[in-house]
Structures are given as structure tokens and as C-alpha cells.
Amino acid sequence: MGPSSSLLSVIAGIAVSACAGKGSHDMGTGGGASGEAGVEPAMKGTLYDAGRTCAQTYCSPCHWKGGQHVKQPVAYPAFQVDTYDEWATGQTIITAVLDKWNPDGTVMPPPEAPKDPPDDERKTILDWVRRGSPNTPSGT
């Protein structure tokens, strides 16, 4: 099942403010905002809004080619979220780092990340990944 529509609007609001806030924070912004001209938004080709928005908001500062975080040069070679296909092939490793209740490796996002997902959003995206990140509007 997908998240409630109220959760979706909360996530959408976060994404909008992440874009609108570009330049107003001293940390890397990332998100759905395009960094340099010509760089496509992260998670290209992802039909599931909640999954795309979560990854854009919480992972793209470091794992997207347009990411602006100081750790991006270290993080990007390890894992990328430029496209849906890159995300989908990472099922096992994403589960390992996203499941903070039972982690296998470094929990993501790390403490220095600009934003950390609240538990309900983390569970939503984790459940989607556990289902194999189905690329459908409902994520099921």
C-alpha cells in the first residue's frame, strides 16, 4: 500500500521547500533542484512519487551527480541515485544502510547530512525498497 495522501503532501512540501530554499542554506541543498545547468533531477524515470522525493531530498545531496554537499565527491562513486535503474540495482545495499533499526554498515543518511528522514518516511521508502522498488505510481 502507498502512504496516505497527507504524507505525500508533506513530502511534496519538503521537496518544494528544498528547491525554493536553494541558496538560503549553507549546507548543500540537492533535492529535486537541478544543481548545475544541464544536470537532470535525481531518480530520473521513477514513477513512485514518495520514493523519488525521499531519495531526492535525503540522498541526492551526496549521491547525485549534481549534489552540492562537501561529501559528494566521496559518496557519489560509492552509490548513485541519478536514475531509477541505479536505485533499483541497489536493493540489497540500500536496505542494509536504510534500516537503522537493524543496520548492516553505515546508516544513511550519515549525521552530517542536511536532512534526515523522520521514521515514517524512512519506513515508507524502506518498505518500497524491500518490495524491489516497483516502478509504478503506487510503488506496489
Ligand code: HEC
Ligand atoms: C551527507 C552525505 C550523504 C547523504 C545525504 C547520504 N549518503 Fe550514502 N554515503 C555517503 C558516503 C560519504 C558514503 C561512502 C562512505 C561510507 O560508506 O560511509 C556513502 C555510501 C552509501 C552507500 C554504499 C554503502 C556501501 O557499503 O557500499 C549506499 C548504498 C548509500 N550511501 C545510500 C544512501 C541513501 C539511500 C541515502 C539517502 C537515504 C544516502 N546514502 C544519503 C554520504 C551520504
